[in-house]
Amino acid sequence: MSNKAHLTGEGLQHIINLRASMNFDLSDIQINQFPNIIPVAWPIINTTNIPNPNWLAVFTSGEGCFYVDIFKSKK
16 A cells, blocks of 8 residues: 555455455445456465464454363373
């Protein structure tokens, strides 16, 4: 936004493409006004570790929480 790209037709189309790739549907008005919508492909990130404790904190920074249950294994 600092370079005002969102004020151009291409910039606005890019915003609509990003919006189309989120978990929310586009409205009928948006679909009719922007017929060339191409949702942005999100990268798949495969990891088995937590790279940074702050990374985990982001998921609960709003009103979120985690539940951890510790129990003795039967093995």
